[in-house]
Amino acid sequence: MRDTFVKTLIDLAKSDSNIELITGDMGFGVLKPFWEALPNQFTNAGIAEQNMTGIAVGMALEGKTVFNYSICNFPTLRCLEQIRNDCTYHNANVKIVSVGGGFEYGPLGMSHHTTEDIAVMRSLPNMIVCAPGDPTETKLITELITNHKGTCYLRLGRGNNKTFHNNLPKLKLGEAIPLIEVSDNTKVAVFSTGAILDEAFDATEDLNNKGIKTALYSFPTVKPIDKKTILHVASKVDLIVSLEEHNVIGGFGSSVAEVLAENRNKACLKIMGIRDTYTNVCGSQKYLRHLFGIDAESIVKEVVGRI
Amino acid sequence: MTTKELAWKIRRHGIEMTHISAASHIGSVLSVADIIAVLYNDILNIDPKNPKKEDRDRFILSKGHAAASVYAALAEKGFFDVKELKTFYSDNSKFLGHISKEIDGVEFSSGSLGHGLPVAAGLSYVAKKENKPFYSYVVMGDGECDEGSVWEAALFAHHFKLDNLVAIIDYNKMQSLTTCEKTISLEPFGSKWKAFGWNVIECDGHNIEELKYSLSKDRSVKDKPTLVIANTVKGKGVSFMENNILWHYRYPHEGEEYDNALKELRAQKPDGCIDPYEVTK
Numbered sequence: 065m066r067d068t069f070v071k072t073l074i075d076l077a078k079s080d081s082n083i084e085l086i087t088g089d090m091g092f093g094v095l096k097p098f099w100e101a102l103p104n105q106f107t108n109a110g111i112a113e114q115n116m117t118g119i120a121v122g123m124a125l126e127g128k129t130v131f132n133y134s135i136c137n138f139p140t141l142r143c144l145e146q147i148r149n150d151c152t153y154h155n156a157n158v159k160i161v162s163v164g165g166g167f168e169y170g171p172l173g174m175s176h177h178t179t180e181d182i183a184v185m186r187s188l189p190n191m192i193v194c195a196p197g198d199p200t201e202t203k204l205i206t207e208l209i210t211n212h213k214g215t216c217y218l219r220l221g222r223g224n225n226k227t228f229h230n231n232l233p234k235l236k237l238g239e240a241i242p243l244i245e246v247s248d249n250t251k252v253a254v255f256s257t258g259a260i261l262d263e264a265f266d267a268t269e270d271l272n273n274k275g276i277k278t279a280l281y282s283f284p285t286v287k288p289i290d291k292k293t294i295l296h297v298a299s300k301v302d303l304i305v306s307l308e309e310h311n312v313i314g315g316f317g318s319s320v321a322e323v324l325a326e327n328r329n330k331a332c333l334k335i336m337g338i339r340d341t342y343t344n345v346c347g348s349q350k351y352l353r354h355l356f357g358i359d360a361e362s363i364v365k366e367v368v369g370r371i
Numbered sequence: 372m373t374t375k376e377l378a379w380k381i382r383r384h385g386i387e388m389t390h391i392s393a394a395s396h397i398g399s400v401l402s403v404a405d406i407i408a409v410l411y412n413d414i415l416n417i418d419p420k421n422p423k424k425e426d427r428d429r430f431i432l433s434k435g436h437a438a439a440s441v442y443a444a445l446a447e448k449g450f451f452d453v454k455e456l457k458t459f460y461s462d463n464s465k466f467l468g469h470i471s472k473e474i475d476g477v478e479f480s481s482g483s484l485g486h487g488l489p490v491a492a493g494l495s496y497v498a499k500k501e502n503k504p505f506y507s508y509v510v511m512g513d514g515e516c517d518e519g520s521v522w523e524a525a526l527f528a529h530h531f532k533l534d535n536l537v538a539i540i541d542y543n544k545m546q547s548l549t550t551c552e553k554t555i556s557l558e559p560f561g562s563k564w565k566a567f568g569w570n571v572i573e574c575d576g577h578n579i580e581e582l583k584y585s586l587s588k589d590r591s592v593k594d595k596p597t598l599v600i601a602n603t604v605k606g607k608g609v610s611f612m613e614n615n616i617l618w619h620y621r622y623p624h625e626g627e628e629y630d631n632a633l634k635e636l637r638a639q640k641p642d643g644c645i646d647p648y649e650v651t652k
Contacts, residue, residue: 122493
């Protein structure tokens with residue numbers, strides 16, 4: 065995913081010299097293709113995220129499209145006030161990119177678990193929040209946020225992400241992508257955001273094999289949220305399961321719930337995510353997803369128990 | 372208008388604006404008044420008829436709580452009508468207590484400390500990369516230098532040789548609750564900036580000629596950002612406000628406080644300078 069992001073950005077930046085990439089001293093081996101190809105559009109601002117954000121804002125005010133690259137919570141929570149006052153309030157054309165959403169850096173421990181970023185970024189006016197589900201979505205979203213004038217947050221997985229789209233779907237910011245559309249007799253729909261799409265995909269496959277007709281939608285944009293799709297699906301199915309590698313408070317599921325709560329719906333919603341806790345143990349992403357009950361097996365168990 | 376007149380008018384507006392709106396930070400406005408006057412009258416390449424002109428110098432007031440001083444300077448320089456200053460702090464006004472980008476001539480909103488220097492460095496960084504002729508100026512408070520982001524930006528500006536960046540410290544040696552020395556000691560202040568690789572200039576922040584000399588682009592040194600430590604007095608110009616922390620938050624109340632402040636200011640009025648409030652009343 066991150067390699068797709070860098071490759072896409074190189075292509076975009078080659079044809080637009082106003083695109084700048086700043087790193088907070090992250091991206092060893094990942095950003096090298098960018099700095100080798102476009103050294104004049106690359107800056108390492110060092111390990112200083114508050115300053116990095118301010119620098120990006122100053123550059124954006126001078127007409128640049130600035131990508132601020134780092135990992136985990138460093139480019140978001142560490143410099144949140146700079147994002148609020150300097151980026152979003154000024155509508156600065158800064159794209160905050162964090163690699164390692166959720167438990168991508170699971171073995172590194174709690175400091176590197178990125179599990180509240182969607183909630184915090186989503187609460188900022190003028191902010192676009194994106195979490196693509198696979199490399200295909202990553203490419204499309206990278207292009208879309210580049211063309212959007214204003215502050216965006218891009219939450220990425222690391223590597224080895226499977227591709228779930230055979231064709232390039234047409235996409236606008238704020239639209240969900242159906243992988244399996246609702247139809248008559250669909251009982252359940254799974255809504256997924258970010259790289260945990262693989263668990264959603266496996267769970268949906270398993271549920272359909274078990275005879276529980278289940279739809280699947282990927283939400284590469286969390287803000288603005290695709291109200292139209294949510295309400296359409298909610299009028300067809302009995303159960304919507306939202307899935308995120310993130311705290312259940314304030315994140316993607318909350319965003320879906322906000323839409324549903326203001327309307328009468330056929331469906332009820334189960335928000336699956338981390339249940340407002342930290343972990344004192346480390347482990348692989350796979351292990352931690354299982355531990356927190358957000359892997360494919362847990363989704364299937366949850367749905368079967370409710371249907 | 373001479374710079375001395377502009378400085379006096381900034382103080383005069385400051386007293387009036389904080390008085391009628393019961394606003395804080397008159398001590399800071401009086402402290403920074405001469406620095407702001409010199410910047411707007413003698414240093415910054417700006418045009419009130421074309422506030423966004425391409426080659427303008429960029430100015431950021433990072434100690435956003437001294438907003439009244441910049442609003443007053445912009446009004447007196449013709450960016451907008453002086454009468455608009457009366458709405459400072461009031462309902463539905465765009466003259467926020469902390470400096471606002473909604474005002475013609477204001478480059479950037481601030482209010483939380485430690486934000487201005489990184490942004491100014493970003494502006495200068497682009498100018499440097501693209502050979503744009505402008506300078507970025509940023510005015511910071513001394514207490515503001517408690518913020519780590521200031522020192523992050525200090526490292527960056529030095530590393531990237533931003534010799535088109537001038538930071539000015541309104542060094543009145545007081546912050547929110549007491550003196551800087553009793554809060555978090557900054558001294559030896561100039562040495563710290565020198566150690567960070569900056570071209571450091573120290574001057575009397577109430578001496579117009581010293582300020583003109585120190586803030587001039589001629590003082591910049593190749594490949595180094597410039598820091599001007601302007602030694603000031605908090606509350607300068609009103610004796611009972613000088614070096615008195617009370618006036619960081621207290622406003623000049625109706626009666627003795629307001630009357631005496633005005634009396635003292637009027638006694639300092641430069642010859643030929645017209646008090647804007649005597650004309651409009």
